Amino acid sequence: MQSKSLSQSVGILQRLPKSWRKELQFFAFISPWLLGFIAFSGGPIIASAVISFTDWNILSTPKFVGLANYQRLVNDPLVWKALGNTIYYTIGSVILMTVASLLTAILLNQELRGVRFFRTLYFLPSVTSGVAIAILFAWMYNPEFGIINYMLYKIGIVGPNWLFDEFWAMPAIIFMSLWTIGSNMMIILAGLQDIPQSLVEAARLDGANWWQEFRYVTIPMLSPVLFLVIITSTINSFQVFLQPYVMTEGGPGNATLVLVLYLYQNAFLWWKMGYGAAIAWILAVIILILTLIQFRLAGYWVYYEGERRS
Amino acid sequence: MTKGKRLQILLLVVALTLFASSVTVSAEKIVLRVAHAWESTFVDVQKEFDKKFMEKYPHIEIRLENFAWENILEKLQTQAAAGTLPDVFYVHCSWAQQFIRQGMLMPLNSYIEATPDFNMDDMFPVGLTPYWSNGTIYALPYDAGPMALYYNKDMFDEAGLPYPTDDWVLDDLLDNAKKLTKDLNGDGRVDQWGISGTLTHETINAPVLAGFGAQLVNDDETECLVTTPEAIEAFKWWIALDTEHKVAPSPAQVTAIVEPFTFGRVGMTFGGSWMMERWLRFGTFDADVAHVPAGPAGRYTTVAGSGYGIAATTKNAEAAWLYLSEYLSEEGVKFMWGRTGRGSPSRLSAWPDFIKAWEGKNVRVFEEMLGYGLFQRPISPAAPQVSTIVNREIELMQLGRKSVEEGLQQIKQEVDAVLAEYNR
Numbered sequence: 001m002q003s004k005s006l007s008q009s010v011g012i013l014q015r016l017p018k019s020w021r022k023e024l025q026f027f028a029f030i031s032p033w034l035l036g037f038i039a040f041s042g043g044p045i046i047a048s049a050v051i052s053f054t055d056w057n058i059l060s061t062p063k064f065v066g067l068a069n070y071q072r073l074v075n076d077p078l079v080w081k082a083l084g085n086t087i088y089y090t091i092g093s094v095i096l097m098t099v100a101s102l103l104t105a106i107l108l109n110q111e112l113r114g115v116r117f118f119r120t121l122y123f124l125p126s127v128t129s130g131v132a133i134a135i136l137f138a139w140m141y142n143p144e145f146g147i148i149n150y151m152l153y154k155i156g157i158v159g160p161n162w163l164f165d166e167f168w169a170m171p172a173i174i175f176m177s178l179w180t181i182g183s184n185m186m187i188i189l190a191g192l193q194d195i196p197q198s199l200v201e202a203a204r205l206d207g208a209n210w211w212q213e214f215r216y217v218t219i220p221m222l223s224p225v226l227f228l229v230i231i232t233s234t235i236n237s238f239q240v241f242l243q244p245y246v247m248t249e250g251g252p253g254n255a256t257l258v259l260v261l262y263l264y265q266n267a268f269l270w271w272k273m274g275y276g277a278a279i280a281w282i283l284a285v286i287i288l289i290l291t292l293i294q295f296r297l298a299g300y301w302v303y304y305e306g307e308r309r310s
Numbered sequence: 311m312t313k314g315k316r317l318q319i320l321l322l323v324v325a326l327t328l329f330a331s332s333v334t335v336s337a338e339k340i341v342l343r344v345a346h347a348w349e350s351t352f353v354d355v356q357k358e359f360d361k362k363f364m365e366k367y368p369h370i371e372i373r374l375e376n377f378a379w380e381n382i383l384e385k386l387q388t389q390a391a392a393g394t395l396p397d398v399f400y401v402h403c404s405w406a407q408q409f410i411r412q413g414m415l416m417p418l419n420s421y422i423e424a425t426p427d428f429n430m431d432d433m434f435p436v437g438l439t440p441y442w443s444n445g446t447i448y449a450l451p452y453d454a455g456p457m458a459l460y461y462n463k464d465m466f467d468e469a470g471l472p473y474p475t476d477d478w479v480l481d482d483l484l485d486n487a488k489k490l491t492k493d494l495n496g497d498g499r500v501d502q503w504g505i506s507g508t509l510t511h512e513t514i515n516a517p518v519l520a521g522f523g524a525q526l527v528n529d530d531e532t533e534c535l536v537t538t539p540e541a542i543e544a545f546k547w548w549i550a551l552d553t554e555h556k557v558a559p560s561p562a563q564v565t566a567i568v569e570p571f572t573f574g575r576v577g578m579t580f581g582g583s584w585m586m587e588r589w590l591r592f593g594t595f596d597a598d599v600a601h602v603p604a605g606p607a608g609r610y611t612t613v614a615g616s617g618y619g620i621a622a623t624t625k626n627a628e629a630a631w632l633y634l635s636e637y638l639s640e641e642g643v644k645f646m647w648g649r650t651g652r653g654s655p656s657r658l659s660a661w662p663d664f665i666k667a668w669e670g671k672n673v674r675v676f677e678e679m680l681g682y683g684l685f686q687r688p689i690s691p692a693a694p695q696v697s698t699i700v701n702r703e704i705e706l707m708q709l710g711r712k713s714v715e716e717g718l719q720q721i722k723q724e725v726d727a728v729l730a731e732y733n734r
Contacts, residue, residue: 057408057412058387058391059387059390059391059408059412059414060411060412138565139566142562142565142566143562144560144562144563144566145563145566146566161562161709163562164560164561164562164709165709166711250702251702251705251706252702252705252706252709252711253702253706253711253712254702265698269694269695269698270694270695271408271691
């Protein structure tokens with residue numbers, strides 16, 4: 001009985017124009033994700049948009065306030081402070097992570113004995129829990145008892161106060177992102193292995209040295225992968241929350257107060273759901289704009305296979 | 311198990327449930343839901359009380375709902391939103407004004423007036439502070455907990471110092487803190503300090519500011535008062551413990567040690583009566599409590615606490631009041647908190663029992679502190695946001711990144727804005 005209805009529906013499918021059929025197949029294949037998205041993300045996304053126009057503390061009935069939350073946001077110095085900190089973190093961590101994962105991937109692309117072991121080793125930190133990492137690093141950074149300042153002391157340097165110093169707190173948190181390069185590294189490694197050996201050999205025959213080979217073969221061939229890595233890292237970095245939440249609570253002062261932490265404080269510590277939702281939407285819009293800009297810029301440096309650029 | 315059998319069992323369960331609920335209905339008992347936040351060991355005391363209550367009032371059935379303290383606020387808020395609040399529930403002092411604004415709590419004045427046996431004069435007035443709003447009272451405290459000076463007796467003995475006394479002033483605190491600050495292992499770095507935990511959002515209004523004749527916010531909680539000369543003087547004295555005298559562990563050291571007093575690394579600390587179990591009963595060293603030292607303007611401390619209220623939506627207001635008035639009666643408070651020595655009873659009459667439960671410890675100071683203690687400020691729903699600001703600026707001052715004047719100016723500016731927002 002089941003197979004009959006299946007063949008019937010296949011029959012219906014076949015009567016549709018070919019392009020429609022492809023569309024339908026596409027949606028059928030992604031339907032598990034789509035349904036999950038609509039039920040568990042789509043609903044809340046729409047709800048948060050509505051909430052951002054209200055004054056609501058969970059218990060009271062939401063009061064519609066129009067654009068008041070967004071107006072307040074523009075005049076809130078802490079929003080600007082948090083935005084500045086977030087941009088600082090993003091620039092720092094994206095550059096650091098991209099460079100570090102590229103270099104590590106190149107190292108792990110060598111044909112060495114036991115390279116698989118090292119790939120596992122370098123990927124390993126990515127599977128450990130974020131909170132555990134944050135607590136671990138907070139200990140390592142402790143100016144009095146931490147291992148980092150102890151090492152510095154051993155080579156004759158008096159280490160800074162790290163998380164207790166307004167200047168060093170953010171660099172310390174940025175530096176931590178090195179711990180999570182694993183997945184980017186794997187993507188780049190896959191990209192490296194996709195580069196046709198013939199191109200490399202052609203370059204070498206033409207007398208290219210290692211730098212020319214890297215600059216004119218590896219990087220252009222890797223550019224779509226690097227683009228993906230940079231886009232996803234930027235989006236992730238803009239949403240940084242866990243490290244400041246666990247390690248500094250935004251301090252000292254407001255040195256590590258980032259947008260999502262400020263959003264969290266407003267919504268879940270001070271019960272200003274409407275204001276929190278407005279911050280979330282501003283963040284989403286900023287990320288969207290940045291991503292669009294990056295796509296636009298990509299035209300200048302990203303090469304897709306079979307594409308020609310002047 | 312076959313499908314048929316599973317279905318049979320399911321039907322049986324449904325039938326039994328229906329039967330059970332019909333039995334309750336036929337007895338025409340009033341079912342009262344009461345929500346608590348007790349640790350598991352104390353739930354037994356609660357059950358004992360409920361049993362006695364039900365024996366006395368057979369027409370009421372108490373249904374106990376117990377939550378972890380960390381979860382009960384979220385639980386109550388969800389229940390309030392869903393319209394399923396318990397009839398009687400736990401209210402922490404810092405949530406009370408928020409609950410009142412939300413209309414979650416039933417006014418109790420008329421019930422209290424109609425119940426002359428419910429002796430209000432026996433309750434410490436300071437304990438009632440957070441539950442008042444515009445002349446109406448919405449909840450009643452079982453506990454009113456002052457902050458005291460806890461001290462490590464072993465450490466005092468080792469240093470050959472006499473224990474803190476009732477007439478200590480701030481200079482005594484400083485002198486002793488200096489004598490307790492030591493480099494024990496001789497590596498050139500201090501590893502035992504005199505005092506910690508003196509400047510937090512809990513202690514700032516009192517003893518810190520009140521001891522110098524200042525206060526954090528005005529009585530209406532519309533303005534922050536930390537930039538008065540008295541307030542600046544107060545902060546300078548207390549911050550100097552960190553920056554000048556260095557008798558307290560730095561913020562970085564506190565983070566590393568986690569709980570300096572609990573782990574025996576500092577000689578003295580401020581703590582609420584709710585720390586008695588941990589420090590006086592289960593500590594790894596001998597400890598006791600003393601009065602907070604007097605400042606130039608007198609002796610003050612902060613009081614916090616918890617109580618119970620009745621849901622505004624209850625359908626059994628009479629029964630709920632009956633329960634609450636028995637629970638927090640002189641006899642009830644004695645039974646629950648006096649003889650057990652738990653918390654810090656809100657009723658004077660329960661204190662002889664309480665002091666007996668803590669024989670050998672100086673807990674009478676808590677009772678005395680309820681006489682001069684001030685309730686934690688602010689009590690309005692602005693409090694969590696004010697705490698964030700105050701804690702952040704205190705850390706900057708302790709780290710020496712900001713002068714006292716700068717820090718207090720910043721606190722005033724931000725707290726004023728927050729208070730204005732909540733008073734809108």
